[in-house]
Amino acid sequence: MSKKQTSPTDLDFAILGLLHQQAETGYGIRKIFETTALGNYSSSPGSIYPALKRLQKLNLVVQENQLTESGANKSRFLPTPIGTKMLIEWMSQPIVPEDISKSIEQLFLRFAFMDNHLSRAQKLDFLLSFNEQVKTYLTELEAYYQQEADNLPLHGRLAFEHGIATYRTHLKWGKKALVTLQQTKDK
Amino acid sequence: MSKKQTSPTDLDFAILGLLHQQAETGYGIRKIFETTALGNYSSSPGSIYPALKRLQKLNLVVQENQLTESGANKSRFLPTPIGTKMLIEWMSQPIVPEDISKSIEQLFLRFAFMDNHLSRAQKLDFLLSFNEQVKTYLTELEAYYQQEADNLPLHGRLAFEHGIATYRTHLKWGKKALVTLQQTKDK
DNA sequence: GTTGCCATGTAAACTGTTACATGATTTC
DNA sequence: GAAATCATGTAACAGTTTACATGGCAAC
Known part of the structure; x- marks a missing residue:
């Protein structure tokens, strides 16, 4: 009855999201994180293999057993139904202000995996909430800038301006993505 | 003779950079990381206090002893000359391609602290190198996008577009910052 | 006089980094 | 047949998170 496991990491x-698009070996996953920009995530064996073990222990993925005649290793990982449920739950979480200020990259990751697993309405809701909350945060940032810009050293001010420009880009992207989804035929 | 310490973390x-702008208590540093956008850095006591201990052990900062009569605690941390030297070294490192793709936030942090510690030429060099390398990386991203966009699911494609938009913003900022610095009178 | 913030720390658990290690398969 | 790459893992270490713990001071 001991419940020991913490919730999965990013x-x-x-x-888990990758495996929903395509079954992969551990090595395949490593290569994806190494080569594609998608993710500042680590591709080192010391992070990937332990992560796969965690996912297996939680029954979120299984290893297909496809033994090559000569010895060895080609077995890929597949999501389980529980894994799919978990992924959907994770993507469906409401966006909270701290997501915007502290872990916005996670939101893009969640968005990237939504394709086949959430309804059109859920996707639109996600973007609506995203845009609203980015706008709120941006307004705060800009207000703070107006107040403090004169007191900041030049480089500090420029770095701050970069932060603002980045959030403006997030918002601009969110609006464009929303329009794109709205124009997409339902189903 | 045992040399055991790894190099300081981000x-x-x-x-260290903050303490060059203003001496602070541990608590003060925590509040700065908590409240200002500057940094997705952790403000938990379990990260800040051990970090301050590391910095002390390396002789990069010292604690002023300013005892309040009644008991206790108000002592702030100050950079040492060695700390200043270390900060300058860190800011002066050449930018490598992995900085752009994997840890670009660190570059903005380095930039934010340059004000009083690097020469005008060094600052300009930093931005020139930054812009050049962001441009190179952006070109790669765009080429990859052209090739792969049609194969990507809609959400994956939109997420990718976000990545490209973000790097375009970095470059635009870099150009503007360069112009700003160039227009600034040299001392 | 009690609530909340200032202020500092520690301990356990967990993640990730770096480096090492092994062997199979493919390519030249 | 040698070199590169596929493929999987482990061990030591360092850093962060979360939770706990303590006490002073300020405000109401």
């Missing part, structure tokens, strides 16, 4: 969800 | 440098 890396775990990144792997 | 958090260590963030703290």
Whole structure:
């Protein structure tokens, strides 16, 4: 009855999401994180293999056993129904203000995996909430800037301006993505 | 003769940089990381206090002893000459491609602290190199996008577009910052 | 006089990094 | 047949998170 496991990490969800698009070996996952920009996530064996073990222990993925005649290793990982449920739950979480200020990258990761697993309405809701909350945060940032810009040293001010520009880009992207989804035929 | 310490972490440098602008208590540093956007860095006591201990052990900061009559605690941390030298070294490192793709936030942190510690030429060099390398990386991203966009699911494609938009913003900022610095009178 | 914030720390658990290690398969 | 790459893992270590713990001071 001991419930010991903490909830999966971002890396775990990144792997789980990838496996929903395409079954992969551990090595295959490593290569994806190494080569594609998608994710500042680590591709080292010391992070990937332990992550896969965690996912297996939680019954979120299984290893297909496809033994090559000569010895060895080619077995890929597949999501389980529980894994799919978990991924959907993770993507469906409401966006909270701290997501915007502290872990916005996670939101893009969640968005990237939504394709086949959430309804059109859920996807639109996600973007609506995203845009609203980015706008709120941006307004705060800009107000703070107006107040403090004169007191900041030049480089501090420029770095701050970069932060503002980045959030403006997030919002601009969110609006464009929303329009794109709205124009997409339902189903 | 045992040389055991690894080099300071990003958090260590963030703290060291802050202390060059203003002496602070541990608590003060925590509040800065909590409240200001500057940094996705952790503000938990379990990260800040050990970081300050590391910095002290390396002789990069010292604690002023300013005892309040009644008991206790108000002592702030100050950078040492060695700390200043270390900060300057860290800011002066050449930018490598992996900085752009994997840890670009660190570059903005380095930039934010340059004000009083690097020469005008060094600052300009930093931005020139930044812009050049962001441009190179952006070109790669765009080429990859052209090739792969049609194969990507809609959400994956939109997420990718976000990545490209973000790097375009980095470059635009870099160009503007360069112009700003160039227009600034040299001392 | 009690609530809340200032202020500092520690301990356990967990993640990730770095480096090492092994062997199979493919390519030249 | 040698070199590169596929493929999987482990061990030591360092850093962060979360939770706990303590006490002073300020405000109401």
